[in-house]
Amino acid sequence: MRFVGLLCVLALTSPAWSQAKKAHVGGPVNSEGVEVQVELPPKFHLKNRGGSDGAGLCVFASLKHASIWQQVEQTVNIFEYMFTRPGGGWPEKVDKVIEIMCKEKGVPVPDYVQYQGRDVDFLMKALTTGRMVGVTYAYSPTGRYGGRKVAHMVNLVHADGTWFAILDNNFPGTIEWMDRAAFLRAWTGGGGNGWAVVFLNPSPPPVPRAD
Amino acid sequence: MRSFFAVPLCVVLIGSPTLGQRRTCQGGACQQQTPPTVQPVAAPPALAWFPATDGTHLLYRGESLVGQWRPVDMKYMTAVKGKLADRGERPPIDPPTAPLETPTGVAWERIEQAIESVTRHGRPATKEEIYEAFALPADSLRDDSKHFRLTIYSKDAAARKKIRDEVARGPAFEQWRPDLLLWDAPPDHWSLDGLLFTQGDEGALLETHDGRVLHHQPNLDVGPLIAALRRADPKRDPKNDPDLSKADPVFIDANFAKKYGPLLALGGIGCVLFFSRRGSPRPKG
Numbered sequence: 001m002r003f004v005g006l007l008c009v010l011a012l013t014s015p016a017w018s019q020a021k022k023a024h025v026g027g028p029v030n031s032e033g034v035e036v037q038v039e040l041p042p043k044f045h046l047k048n049r050g051g052s053d054g055a056g057l058c059v060f061a062s063l064k065h066a067s068i069w070q071q072v073e074q075t076v077n078i079f080e081y082m083f084t085r086p087g088g089g090w091p092e093k094v095d096k097v098i099e100i101m102c103k104e105k106g107v108p109v110p111d112y113v114q115y116q117g118r119d120v121d122f123l124m125k126a127l128t129t130g131r132m133v134g135v136t137y138a139y140s141p142t143g144r145y146g147g148r149k150v151a152h153m154v155n156l157v158h159a160d161g162t163w164f165a166i167l168d169n170n171f172p173g174t175i176e177w178m179d180r181a182a183f184l185r186a187w188t189g190g191g192g193n194g195w196a197v198v199f200l201n202p203s204p205p206p207v208p209r210a211d
Numbered sequence: 212m213r214s215f216f217a218v219p220l221c222v223v224l225i226g227s228p229t230l231g232q233r234r235t236c237q238g239g240a241c242q243q244q245t246p247p248t249v250q251p252v253a254a255p256p257a258l259a260w261f262p263a264t265d266g267t268h269l270l271y272r273g274e275s276l277v278g279q280w281r282p283v284d285m286k287y288m289t290a291v292k293g294k295l296a297d298r299g300e301r302p303p304i305d306p307p308t309a310p311l312e313t314p315t316g317v318a319w320e321r322i323e324q325a326i327e328s329v330t331r332h333g334r335p336a337t338k339e340e341i342y343e344a345f346a347l348p349a350d351s352l353r354d355d356s357k358h359f360r361l362t363i364y365s366k367d368a369a370a371r372k373k374i375r376d377e378v379a380r381g382p383a384f385e386q387w388r389p390d391l392l393l394w395d396a397p398p399d400h401w402s403l404d405g406l407l408f409t410q411g412d413e414g415a416l417l418e419t420h421d422g423r424v425l426h427h428q429p430n431l432d433v434g435p436l437i438a439a440l441r442r443a444d445p446k447r448d449p450k451n452d453p454d455l456s457k458a459d460p461v462f463i464d465a466n467f468a469k470k471y472g473p474l475l476a477l478g479g480i481g482c483v484l485f486f487s488r489r490g491s492p493r494p495k496g
Binding site for chain 2: 043049050058071087091092095099110112113115116126129150153189
C-alpha cells in the first residue's frame with residue numbers, strides 16, 4: 001500500500017504530468033515540433049494601426065490576413081479600406097462594413113460566419129479544414145501588453161486541442177503558442193463569450209504527399 | 212438713324228444667353244437658374260501618429276507612411292519609397308510627447324455575452340449548417356475524407372475562370388460538386404510556391420483532403436478531370452464504368468443478340484435459299 005502511494009506521488013510530481021504546455025513566442029513550429037495548421041507567409045503579416053479616429057483596426061487586419069489566406073478577393077483590401085474610416089470593431093459593424101464595401105465594388109458578399117460563444121471545438125473544426133479564424137484576444141499568456149486586459153482581435157492559426165497558436169497583428173512575423181486553458185482565457189476575456197469570424201472559402205491546397 | 216439700329220441691338224443683347232441670366236417661367240412663376248458650381252477639391256488626409264511595437268511612432272498620411280519618430284534618440288526618419296532614412300529633417304507635425312497606446316480595436320461591450328450566437332453573412336445560422344459549409348460532417352472532427360481538392364493553375368485568368376464556372380454550374384461536375392473544393396491561382400502564386408506540381412504554365416491537380424495525389428494533368432481539359440473524379444469517387448460502382456475504347460456503341464449493347472437475333476436468323480435463311488437457287492443447274496429444253 002505504501003509502495004502504491006509512493007508511486008502516485010512520483011507520478012503526479014513527474015514533469016510529464018505536472019508540466020502544462022508552456023506558452024511561448026516563436027515561429028510556425030513550436031517548442032515541441034508542432035507545426036501550425038495555417039501558415040500565412042510572413043511577407044503578408046500586417047502591422048495594425050488606427051482608423052480615422054485613432055481607434056485600432058485589429059479586426060480588419062485579421063480579416064485581411066484571412067482574406068489573403070483563403071483568396072477572398074472581395075475583402076482582401078478591407079484593412080486599407082478602413083484607414084480613412086473610424087476604427088474599432090464588433091459583429092454588427094463587420095456585417096455592415098463588408099456589405100457596404102462589396103456594394104461599392106459591385107461584387108457579391110463573401111460567405112462568412114460570425115460566432116459568439118465559448119465552444120473551442122467550433123474553432124478547431126474551422127482550423128481542421130484549413131481556415132484562418134479571427135478571434136478576440138484579451139490576455140497574452142506570454143506577457144505581451146504588460147499583462148493587461150486588452151480589447152483585441154488576432155488570427156488563430158493552430159488549434160489541435162492541445163496546442164493553440166495565434167498571429168497577432170501588433171507582432172507580425174511571430175507566432176504565440178499556448179495551451180487550451182490559456183487560449184480560452186485569451187479568447188473569452190476570462191469569463192464571458194469570445195467572438196470569431198471565419199470566411200468559408202476553402203484554404204490553399206494541401207502539399208502533395210510523398211506516398 | 213442711330214437709334215434705328217440701337218434699339219434692336221439692345222433687344223438682341225439683353226435676350227442673349229451670354230449676357231445676364233436667362234429666366235425660365237413656368238406656370239407664371241419665374242425661377243432663376245442656378246449658376247454652375249465649382250466642385251471643391253478633396254482635402255488631403257490629415258497626418259496622424261500611430262504607435263509601433265518597438266516603442267517608436269509612425270507618421271501616416273491616409274494610407275501612406277510619411278516617417279518615424281524615435282523617442283529614444285529624438286530622431287525623425289523620413290520615409291522614402293516605403294523605406295525609412297535619416298535625412299536630418301524635422302517631423303512635419305509635433306511628435307507625441309507620451310507613449311501612444313498600442314492599437315487594438317474590439318468593442319467588448321458589443322459582443323453577445325448571455326447566449327451563444329452564430330450568423331452567416333449577417334443572418335442567424337446553426338452550427339450544423341456551418342459544419343456542413345466547412346465541408347466537415349458535424350459528428351466528426353477529422354472525417355473530411357469524402358472531399359476532393361481540385362487545384363487549377365494557369366497564367367490565363369480567363370481559362371481559370373472558365374473552369375471555375377464549369378465546376379460551379381456545369382453539368383459535367385454536378386455529381387461531385389458538393390464534394391469538391393476548388394482552388395485556382397497563377398502558377399507563380401504564393402500558395403503554390405515550392406510545390407513540384409506547378410511546373411509548366413497550366414495544369415490541374417486532384418488531391419485528397421490530406422494531399423494524396425489522385426490525378427495530375429498538364430492542361431485544363433475537363434474530360435480527363437471528370438474521368439479522374441469518377442475513378443477516385445468512393446461511391447463508384449466499377450460495373451457502371453463506360454468503356455470508351457470501343458468506338459461503336461452497337462457492339463457494346465449486351466442485348467444486341469436478343470433484340471436482333473430473329474431478324475438476323477430470317478435474313479440468313481433468306482440468303483441461303485437465294486444463293487442455293489441461283490447455284491443449281493437450270494433444266495434444259
